Amino acid sequence: MALRLEEDVLLKNYCTFKVGGQAKHFVKVETEADLREALQLVAKEHWPLFILAHGSNVIFPDEGWPGLVILIGIKELKIEGQSLRAGAANMMNELVDASISNGLAGLEWAGGLPGTFGGAIRGNAGAFRGEMKDVIASVRSIETTTGREIERKNDGAMFGYRDSIYKRHSEVIVSAAVELRQGDQAELRATADKWIAFRQDRHPLEFPNVGSIFKNTPIGRVPENWMAHFHDFIKNDPFPIIPTGKIIDDAELKGFKIGQAQVSEKHANYIVNLGGATSKDILGLIDHVKQVVRDKFQIELDVEPEVVSSKE
Ligand SMILES: Cc1cc2nc3c(=O)[nH]c(=O)nc-3n(C[C@H](O)[C@H](O)[C@H](O)COP(=O)(O)OP(=O)(O)OC[C@H]3O[C@@H](n4cnc5c(N)ncnc54)[C@H](O)[C@@H]3O)c2cc1C
Incomplete structure (x- = not known):
């Protein structure tokens, strides 16, 4: 499908802080093929590139972005046994709900965590004594400059406190798998709901x-x-x-x-x-x-x- 490139898009409409000027160029990609095409365009036009997901961890400048913003929209969600696989653009609450509905434990701490799976992996998001690094089995990404596909296991992602290799490498996370364990559905739901309520009360x-x-x-x-x-x-x-x-x-x-x-x-x-x-x-x-x-x-x-x- 041809890319739907937009011009002069207000970034304050794409982040939770509601600040930021215009992106000169802007495109939403929903497939890996579209992502590759957008990356090729960046290389051809020599545009500065910014990868955006839910925008819950970015502060955009008032001056805007002089190049292309690629909004990641790549989604998939499937569970096989105790393994859950999702696209970078699936929201963390979708993963929390899907795992709990299947009686799988490991993501309850993320109840109420805003943002996408890809954003959470890049920043090793964490709360209430849980972190992404505790559950990630493997991550697939695409190198922005070469289009090369890279698959890393948990230790290859070099997770640290709000940190991962993806903060230092120019790669777009496209999908990943988490490894969960059996749990009691009602207990898991109660734990996730407790954290959601805590956030609503304290934040x-x-x-x-x-x-x-x-x-x-x-x-x-x-x-x-x-x-x-x-x-x-x-x-x-x-x-x-x-x-x-x-x-x-x-x-x-x-x-x-x-x-x-x-x-x-x-x-x-x-x-x-x-x-x-x-x-x-x-x-x-x-x-x-x-x-x-x-x-x-x-x-x-x-x-x-x-x-x-x-x-x-
Ligand atoms: C109310 C509130 C509560 C929050 N609570 C927590 C919390 O408890 N714990 C916590 O850790 N964080 C928290 N956050 C911060 C934020 O929700 C997380 O950091 C979240 O994981 C960011 O995901 P996102 O999709 O919004 O990413 P964005 O904000 O869109 O992007 C963040 C960074 O990741 C990069 N990025 C995004 N997607 C990809 C991708 N697919 N590939 C490569 N790079 C990518 C972007 O370029 C950017 O640099 C909170 C935020 C809010 C607003």
Whole structure:
């Protein structure tokens, strides 16, 4: 099928933060053949390339994207025995629901996790002591520059805290398989629903946001003179950390605003778009939070979502 290429597409309509200017060129691909064709076009036209899925972990610049945005729409979902195979564009909640309906355990922690399977693999998404790396059996990808197909087993994907080889290699994840185990359907449903309810209760889902704005803080980053202050809040998820929300809260930044971007009143590790925020507001607020935390606690924070630069 011929590609349906669009021009000047507003990226704020394709991300959960609702910020970002126009993509010069934009195409949605629903098959691997379309993806290959789009990648060939990028090579031919020398366009900068950005791969987009659900847009729940990206901050697009107000200036937009000067090249082609490929929106990944490749889907499939099948279960054989204890193995579930899905396309990169299947939403994580589809995987959670399908596994539970088949009495398969391993994905309940992802109840309420926004975004696609491919996006979750790339960032080794995790919550409530679960991570993608615990369940992934294999991942298929296509190298953007050569079109070469690559299949990696779990250890080849080099998963780390919110990290994988796909953050360093120019590849598009097209599909993957997860290995699950037998479980009790009603118990699995109750666990996933518990996490969905927890998110609805604790996170500011009433405003556009991008999830946690900073990664959690490894205890090794906390200076000795502040350890006693944070000691009771140490969590082992997925290694000993201080929840960064606690650090930002103690820096008295809840509610702080730049333009229409605000440190959430409900959860200090969320920045929310109060309506009409710009990427500049959000990035300014991120810098401010980092500086205040650095000045007060001598702790360095790492930004979690992908901050896209219009100059790439
Ligand atoms: C309310 C809320 C709560 C959240 N809670 C959590 C949480 O608990 N834990 C957590 O880890 N994250 C969380 N997130 C962040 C986000 O949901 C995850 O990072 C998610 O996995 C991103 O998937 P996506 O489809 O939205 O990816 P996108 O935002 O579209 O893309 C993210 C990055 O992955 C790349 N990418 C996407 N698809 C592919 C692909 N197929 N191949 C190669 N690269 C690709 C993109 O280029 C981009 O760099 C939350 C976000 C929100 C809004």
